[in-house]
Amino acid sequence: MTPKDKPKRPGAKPPSRDIRSKAGPKADGEKPAKPAAARAIAAETDGEAKAERISKVMARAGVASRRDIERMIMEGRVTLNGRMLETPVVNVTLADRIEVDGVPIRGIERTRLWLYHKPAGLVTTNADPEGRSTVFDNLPEELPRVMSIGRLDINTEGLLLLTNDGGLARALELPATGWLRRYRVRAHGEIDQDALDKLKDGIAVDGVLYGSIEATLDRTQGSNVWITMGLREGKNREIKNVLGALGLDVNRLIRISYGPFQLGDLPEGHVIEVRGRTLRDQLGPRLIEEAKANFDAPIYNAPAVAAEEEAEPAAPEKRERPRRDEDKRERA
CATH class of the missing domain: 3.30.2350.10 (Pseudouridine synthase)
Incomplete structure (x- = not known):
């Protein structure tokens, strides 16, 4: 009698030929599956596909505060995809067409x-x-x-x-x-x-x-x-x-x-913008997370100061090279 001829118990599972550790990496160089938390974080990074309360989306777009937006909706000033809204209890995405007093809102702008x-x-x-x-x-x-x-x-x-x-x-x-x-x-x-x-x-x-x-x-x-x-x-x-x-x-x-x-020496009636890097440093990670501040979105009416703040200041050179070296490189 060979081992194959031995009687098998009912319900017994055949032995697995390839026993792998649950936590170990897969064969053939495959990466282990992402945990559920990582998949959830990756799903949330797609901001446009995530539906949120309309007051939150409009506030992030710089229309007004959430409280003011809710009042504007109750006054009949906001339309969603061509229909006037009667309640602020509605979820939207940036793919929806939202208008205030007949003017479409822009996308989410950089926090300033x-x-x-x-x-x-x-x-x-x-x-x-x-x-x-x-x-x-x-x-x-x-x-x-x-x-x-x-x-x-x-x-x-x-x-x-x-x-x-x-x-x-x-x-x-x-x-x-x-x-x-x-x-x-x-x-x-x-x-x-x-x-x-x-x-x-x-x-x-x-x-x-x-x-x-x-x-x-x-x-x-x-x-x-x-x-x-x-x-x-x-x-x-x-x-x-x-x-x-x-x-x-x-x-x-x-x-x-x-x-x-x-306030410093800012003259009365004048406005000055805080540079983006300074704003991020002063807010810190906790407030940035609580406010859901966005420093990667575009600036629609970017003034000179906003463009300058994005450019990193050039690091000063330790020593100047002689002009003759530059001329030699150019000739080469």
């Missing part, structure tokens, strides 16, 4: 940021129902469609950040970002440093709890005092309410910094 020195007397809104002059009415014409990161009161001056990316605006507005916002404040009244130091523990005013505030008494000028204040929450009229509770009447308020970005 501008510093603007806001003068007093301007409202930080796209359209004021009272007919007052707005920030966006006074921006340079060459600027693309932008939105503000946070707001400044009509009488508040100083640094206002502008961006074309709704995701970045939303990420930087959140208190969880942890960016400190500094203000120069002129207020009528008297106060000492000890009273200002108590603001580090927070304060409650009319039932509203304000978090820790850094305050430094700079100088006294007549019946006014100048104070530098730093806060991270930025609640509505926070500085005026807090100092009012201390017996001071704020008569001038200037924001001098927002996180790592400084």
Whole structure:
């Protein structure tokens, strides 16, 4: 009797001739299959094929913030593939035709940021129902469609950040970002440093709890005092309410910094763009991921500064070669 003639048990599987390790590489140089996580990441890299909420897609294209886009949809100003939208609860891709007031939106543009020195007397809104002059009415014409990161009161001056990316605006507005916002404040009244130091523990005013505030008494000028204040929450009229509770009447308020970005010597009413490399460095990986910032997309109205920032500065040569060597190479 040979081994082939031996009776087999029912249900037994024949022995495999080629037993391979599950984790080992395949034969003939084949690469092992990608794990599920890697396949999911590869699938998500195709941004055009991935359907997302229309407000998110339009915000990334620089139309407006998500909240403003949802309001525009409810007002009947947005059409999708020729049909007017009645609800913002719809998913789209860049292959869909989206129009605002009859004008097609562009594709996703590179994330950009501008510093603007806001003068007093301007409202930080796209359209004021009272007919007052707005920030966006006074921006340079060459600027693309932008939105503000946070707001400044009509009488508040100083640094206002502008961006074309709704995701970045939303990420930087959140208190969880942890960016400190500094203000120069002129207020009528008297106060000492000890009273200002108590603001580090927070304060409650009319039932509203304000978090820790850094305050430094700079100088006294007549019946006014100048104070530098730093806060991270930025609640509505926070500085005026807090100092009012201390017996001071704020008569001038200037924001001098927002996180790592400084007002510096930027003239009033002027705008300057932050270079792309600087913006990436200041945001860092965490904020870039939260905002879904895109630094690889094109720039549609690229000014000279945007073109210059893409070119790497040439590394200085350690020593100059003699002109005669160049002439010899050219002759050769």
